[in-house]
Every structure is written in C-alpha cells, then in structure tokens.
Amino acid sequence: MYFETTFHDAVEQETSLPGWRQEYRQVSTGGYDGRTAAILLPGVEILRETISVGTEQAFSAPEGSVIFYYYPKRDESELVRGEKALGVSGFALNWTNRIGFMDAGSDLLMLVLRRNAIAQEVRDNKAQLVEAPLVDSAYLADWLLSLLGAASQQSYPYAREDFDDVLADVITDRFELLFQKSVVCETPQIADAEKIYKKIRDRIFDAPDRPHTVRSLSRDLGVSAFDLRASCQSFSQIPLEKMLTLLRLNGARRDLLRARCAPRKVSDIAMDWGFFHWSRFALRYRSLFDETPSETLRGQNSPATRHHCACSAPHHECAQRGEYTGFE
Structure with a gap:
C-alpha cells in the first residue's frame, strides 16, 4: 500500500508514521509545511518525511525494528545530534525513547524492517549505531526513492498483492547485504x-x-x-x-x-x-x-488542521479530510 499525506502543523505530522510513537515541536520560525510518503509491505516499510521548519522530535521506533536511514538532500540535517560524523546514512537498531532535532528543510528517507523479517545475526546485534558505506547506501536509497516516485505517479509496478511479498523479500535481501558491509560505531559522547x-x-x-x-x-x-x-x-x-x-x-x-x-x-x-x-x-x-x-x-490559517482538534488520527484517516492520496 502507498500513501502520501501533507501537513500544516507539527502535531498532525507526528502521527503519520505507522507504529511510531512521536511528539514533534517546532523550534524555528515560519509556517509549517510537512509531507510523509510511504510504501507499506509485509514486514517492510519505506518512509520519506520532509519538514519545512526546524523541529524537536521525541520518538520511539516500532518495537522490534531495524532502520536504515538516509538523507537524500545530503545536507547538514540529522535525526540525533552527534550522528553527523556518520555521514548521511546508517543503521539504527535501538531507537527507543530518543530525542533528536531536524533542521529546517529536512528530508529523511527510512527503510524500516521488523526483526522477524531479517536474518538472525542482524536481530541479535545490540549496537545502537552502525555506519553504512556511503556509495552502497546511495545505491539502495536511490532505488527506494525510485519506488516511492513510481508510487506517487500511480505507476507503482508492484501494486498487485501477490507481488508485495516478492518486493519485501528483495528489499530485505538488499538491506542485509548492506548491513553486512557496515561498521558498528561507538555511542557518541x-x-x-x-x-x-x-x-x-x-x-x-x-x-x-x-x-x-x-x-x-x-x-x-x-x-x-x-x-x-x-x-x-x-x-x-x-x-x-x-x-x-x-x-x-x-x-x-x-x-x-x-x-477547538x-x-x-x-x-x-x-x-x-x-x-x-x-x-x-x-x-x-x-x-x-x-x-x-x-x-x-x-483554525483559520491551518488548512490541514482547521477541521479537527489536536487530532491524533492515523494517516489512513486523512482520506476523510481530503489530504490523502494513495492506492492499494
């Protein structure tokens, strides 16, 4: 399944990633403009999130998940301060009760895998930070971005349900190959x-x-x-x-x-x-x-939120508000 949602308030966007626990707070001036796009497959999720202003983010990834993250813009954005030295990509294995800051104009791509979908050696790894080779990360990220791009144009080649498992397996294989080439890093000071x-x-x-x-x-x-x-x-x-x-x-x-x-x-x-x-x-x-x-x-200046309170509605309810574009 593919979905794409736009937001005009941090409180709305914090509920957009399935299975995540998040709180977003705006820390730089300006009108809020955010977007989340995702492809959801069995045990595998491709997520891309952009936000126009700086934000403080308190978050926990879905329990039992391993994450590959990449910054497509290759700028100075970072999810957790101190990971900048790792470049624009890496793996996160224990993102629980964390706080991070995203700069204005942030652009974050994530591949989220549930532990029951990946190899035992990955599941057993206790590291918090794993640095991925940049060139190999870029190849994987470019492919994931192309899948999201095709989905956004409704030319998603794997829209049939019987292809979902095949695509999930292919993505998992590429994830594990990159993980095997990666280096475990010490927790930053x-x-x-x-x-x-x-x-x-x-x-x-x-x-x-x-x-x-x-x-x-x-x-x-x-x-x-x-x-x-x-x-x-x-x-x-x-x-x-x-x-x-x-x-x-x-x-x-x-x-x-x-x-309200x-x-x-x-x-x-x-x-x-x-x-x-x-x-x-x-x-x-x-x-x-x-x-x-x-x-x-x-609710005068927030078209995405004027119709509801501090809504914690998940992304699939956005279709009722005219903010959802997607297909299964």
Whole structure:
C-alpha cells in the first residue's frame, strides 16, 4: 500500500508514521509545511518525511525494528545530534525513547524492517549505531526513492498483492547485504548531553506554569548551570533560555489545538504555560508559528488542521479530510 499525506502543523505530522510513537515541536520560525510518503509491505516499510521548519522530535521506533536511514538532500540535517560524523546514512537498531532535532528543510528517507523479517545475526546485534558505506547506501536509497516516485505517479509496478511479498523479500535481501558491509560505531559522547536535555524538558512539562530559570533548573535537577547550558547548546544548537521559551510555546499550541473541541480562553492557556504578559506571549507565538494564538484556536490559517482538534488520527484517516492520496 502507498500513501502520501501533507501537513500544516507539527502535531498532525507526528502521527503519520505507522507504529511510531512521536511528539514533534517546532523550534524555528515560519509556517509549517510537512509531507510523509510511504510504501507499506509485509514486514517492510519505506518512509520519506520532509519538514519545512526546524523541529524537536521525541520518538520511539516500532518495537522490534531495524532502520536504515538516509538523507537524500545530503545536507547538514540529522535525526540525533552527534550522528553527523556518520555521514548521511546508517543503521539504527535501538531507537527507543530518543530525542533528536531536524533542521529546517529536512528530508529523511527510512527503510524500516521488523526483526522477524531479517536474518538472525542482524536481530541479535545490540549496537545502537552502525555506519553504512556511503556509495552502497546511495545505491539502495536511490532505488527506494525510485519506488516511492513510481508510487506517487500511480505507476507503482508492484501494486498487485501477490507481488508485495516478492518486493519485501528483495528489499530485505538488499538491506542485509548492506548491513553486512557496515561498521558498528561507538555511542557518541553527545548521548550525555541528550540525557541532560531530557531532564530539562521533563521538568518544564511537569510544571509548565512555573517561571523556570536556569538557576531554578540547576537547583531542581542537581546539574550546574554551566552543564545545563552547554548540554542544551551542543545537543540542540539552541541556547537554553530560548529553548525554555520554545518548549512552553509549543505546549500552549497543543492546548490551543485541543481547545477547538473543548473551548477555553487563550489567556487561560497562556497562563497555564507561564506566560503572564498577554502581548508578549502573542508576539512570541506569532513569530514562531506565523499565526496568532486566536487564529490557531479558530483554525483559520491551518488548512490541514482547521477541521479537527489536536487530532491524533492515523494517516489512513486523512482520506476523510481530503489530504490523502494513495492506492492499494
């Protein structure tokens, strides 16, 4: 099965990958424009996701999956900070409860295989990062992209159900051949910064209405202010003070989206997230999301979301909203 879906809000796109647990938060300014395209086969999924703005992504891959990832644009985007040194491709075997940042204009291709579909030596590997040879990765990625391109033009040559298993087997074979040529890498040192960053964001979400400062976070978390700032900067490339505001603005946005179904005042939501100066909140909100809080609440500037709340509808329900193109 092939599907392609477009999004105008991070909250919508976070539900687009089948079997993934994700939360997306916008961390760079501008209107949101995202797209997910996928081919779903028995035990095998080809996924391509593009996002116009920078995002923070908290995610877990489907349980028991192994992932080949590749950046078609070959730019500086990266899913997990610190993996840039591995180039534009690699394998991920334990993507559970992770946090990463994607740059504006990100473009990510993933091949997701369930462990029961792949060889025992791959299933038994406990590594977190595996570096794939770039040339061989490019060949595999170009082929996967050609399959997605054919599917998007509805010239998908394997649309018949009896070919799905054959294609899944061929893809799995190529996946395993590339994995055998790859090199297991040590977990990057940036993992320590990720742990500290997780503590920061968890504290913000546990008490969103508190006026958090770097000093108060340092006392609460038992981490020096220097380490808090350094970890946030190295992991996210965003200063800690700015990140604290970005996280609270995204929290307010989620509540505004939910308020489309359960009406609440914008000012109450702002206060829930520690914004006690209305005009400053509105100004910061509009600067980040390219719309006012009231427009978010009314759904005026988000064609993909204006018809529903902070919807967690899976991709197959998008057909009811006129945003889905695909065929089986």
